[in-house]
Structure formats: structure tokens, C-alpha cells
Amino acid sequence: MPLPTLTDDDRNAAREKAILARRARSELRACLKAGTLPLAEVLRRSDKVVGRMPVRHLLTAMPGIGQVRAGRLMNSMGIAEGRRVQGLGSAQRAKLLQEFPDAV
Template sequence: MPLPTLTDDDRNAARQKAIVTRQARSAVRAGLKEGTLTLPQVLERSDAVVGRMLVRQLLTALPGIGQVRAARLMTSLGIAEGRRVQGLGSAQRAGLLRECPGAA
């Protein structure tokens, strides 16, 4: 199956959409790091910006959680390495809220 042919306008529109999405995810991570957003607030959101974010990126944005602690937490809760926030089950979400410092 051949790839679709995109015009320059289509490519530019897709590029701009990707830039806006990356900036929105960056703002969520910054809000978590600064404390202006809490983990429950982020997990309640049902938009594509948060839903398509990797759980590891979300966890490492929290103060006090680095790469190693995020990996251990994900393993203990049965969360796969490539899991996105929208793919979390209710037990996994509850576990994250219970285990993460300052989540409440």
C-alpha cells in the first residue's frame, strides 16, 4: 500500500499540530514539577494531550521521582514500559495515586 501524498500545506499543518501538542505536554510536565498541577488533576483529564503521554514521562515530572524510581513503581504496579496514560486500568490509576508522593 503506497503512502498518501501530502501537499506542503498538509505537512505544515501536521507540523504545527505536533508542535502545539508537544508544548501542551511540556506545560503539563512543568505544572507537575512546579506543583501547580497534582497527579489526580492530570489523571482526571481525558484530552489527547494527557492521554497520549507516556506514563514514565508523567511520573518523572513529579518531584522526587526519577527514572529508577519510576521504573520500579511501574513494575510493581504492572504497568508496561511503553504504556500511555489513556491505557491505564482503574487499579493502575489507583495504585499510582496511592504510591506517588504528594499525589493528593
């Protein structure tokens, strides 16, 4: 099956949409890092910005969590490496909230 042929306008529109999504995720991570946005609120959101973010990126945006600790946390909670926030189950969300209860 051949790939769809896109016009230049279609490509530009897709590029702009991707740029906006990356900016929104970047702002979300910055708010988490600064402590102005609680993890519980992020996990309650159901928009595409949060839903399509990898869980590892979400964890590394938390203050004091680096790549290694994020990997260990994901492994201990049974969260697959490539899992996105929208794919988390209720038990996994509960474990994340239990791990970070004071995350303002």
C-alpha cells in the same frame, strides 16, 4: 499499500499540530514538577494532551522521581514500559494515586 501523498500545506499543518501538542505536554510536566497541578487532576483529564503522554514521562515529572524510580514504580504496578496514560486501567490509576496521595 503506499503511504498517502501529502501536500506541503498538509505537512506544515501536521508539523504545527505536533509542535502545539509537545508544548502542551511540556507545560503539563512543568506544572507537575512545580507542584501546582495535582496528579489526581491530571489522571482525571481525558484530553489528548494527557492521554497520549507516556506514563514514564508523567512519573518523571513528579518531584523526586527520576528514570530509575519511575521504572521501578511502573514495574511494581504492572504498567508496561510503553503504556500511555490513556491506556491505564482503573486499578493502575488507583495504584498511582495511592503511591502519590499528597501530590498537590
